[in-house]
Amino acid sequence: MTETILRVLALLAEGDDDPALSPGQKGRYSPYGRQGLLRRAAPPLRLVTVLWCILLSALSRNAVFTTGILAAGLLRLALLPGRSLIRVLQRVLPPLGFSVLILLPGVFLGHPRTMLTISLKVLTSLLLLALMSIDLSWKEVTASLGALHLPQVLILTLDMTIRFLVLMGRLCQSMYEALTLRTVSAGGRRYDRARMEAAGGILGTVFLRSGEMAAEVTEAMECRCFNGTFRTYEKHRLCGADLVCGLLLPLVTAAFFITGR
Amino acid sequence: MHIPDHYLSPQTCAVMTAAVAPAWVVSIKRIRLDLPLNKISLMGVGAAFSFLGMMFNIPLPGGTTGHAVGGTLIALLLGPYAACISVSMALLLQALLFGDGGILAFGANCFNMAFVLPFVGYAVACLLAPELRNGVGNTAAGSGSHTDPKTGMLTGASSAGQTRKKLIAAAVGSYAGINAAALCAAIEFGIQPMLFRDAAGNALYCPYGLNISIPGMMIGHLTIFGLAEVIFTVAIYAFVAASAADGSSAFSAAGTFTASSAAAHSAGGASAEQSGTPLPVKILLGALIVLTPLGLIAEGTAWGEWGVDEIAATGAGYTPAGMANGFSFNAILPDYSLEGLPDWTAYILAAVIGTALLLIIFRLAGMLGSKKTGASAA
Structure with missing residues (x-):
């Protein structure tokens, strides 16, 4: 589970470092396959559409709307190139399995529908997010958040959080590995207790290290004259794809109300 | 032809599952050995055709309905072993998600529609036109060109008469296939009252004997439903063959189990990920999806697919005990409907x-297969 979370976060943080990308392509669009119609739409518009769909799916009181959105997501998934298909499923299935596991007792307590409803919503949300991450690089997401006039400090914090989570996670993992390799024990209660104490040590070390890393980042920012304000150098030209994506928003909203919310 | 739960006794279901299991095992082995890896994703396209074909219900006077299956079509496009697995997957999805066909009767349904239908259809078609074994690229309907079975390249011209012969063979094969499958289903229904009765002499499961089940199933399949299968198979086969004529279609070369299959299998590993569904086939699938609500025009229930509440009114006069007391499985989208949504939208x-x-399942299978091949080659 830890490895999966780390992998997903690393993919987010390093989304633009794919070797398949030429330097000119980095940060512009997803490298996975051709640019389809919707991929040509403005990233902020795509981000808002996806988030709006997720919000409406969560708010819907019956399965109709959610199933409709899920069907559209599955169709999109089926048409993705092979590598992207695998990546989306890698991101969707582990958390979905975890949520099913958590809700499983409900089935034995006589509420199978609850598990089905929540799992359906979880699947829809995860699928939409995973599809969005395939279509939008992390840089495009932060640029979109900026275009939507979110406070710069919020975007900076979000960006830093993702990157720090990856770095800290890796640090934790390597320290734990090092500790395990240096421990000789036949197991048992005493060994478990020692392990728990070591975990506390790891967390403390990581906490101290995080302070050092934050100071290093601040120094690096000062050296580069970066005051936390992001600038977008590439400007998006309006095209037909924007119109299609823009039409999706009212259509989805109308579908939400027609299907009885 | 989808047998629901409780029409067959659990014993019959077990026997039918045991009968179809070797077919699954052999089919998977043959697919691994013979079918190029980049064609495995096309099994998903074949399964999708079959799935959609089964949604087009056709009415028959008397209130019964039926549909095409498309098993022979997949057998002609990708081989009978691929057809067996493709139709089985389509049936599994129908049973689990849409409640079409029983969970216990899944083995029996697969025996009829995924084993008997494609194998009989393919055998009859190949008996009439042996060149059908060389794959769809060889047909090249209307274009006059054909594919070399060894290289998969377009090499020359074939006569329009030969093309017509193949299409006629496909038509006869599909007709024979669906009728053989319907006959098997009728026999499975018909033997139930002979084998399983309660103390009062009432049938425990399907109440109709062979004297009723065989005509009940076969009249529809020998006429309208058989014709629907023929039209479905020939129309799509001709369409795919025409799109394969220029060699651009993924179905065009080494599509079925040919002499070149082994070579193509190893070569296919590298290109498994690149292989996609041809655009004309995608358009055809999209058109079929949009047109599926036509299947709702047919009112009534297919013979042998009545609900527990309907069986007494069909002439049986009672609800068999095995049906009334059997377990019930709640599918997510029962009968392809969703509460609160118009039928056509659902x-x-x-x-x-x-x-x-x-499409996703078979593409994943193709990619996993190519990974394994890559690992073993390394």
């Missing part, structure tokens, strides 16, 4: 979900 939604899932 039908399209079900078609989209089913098609997408089948």
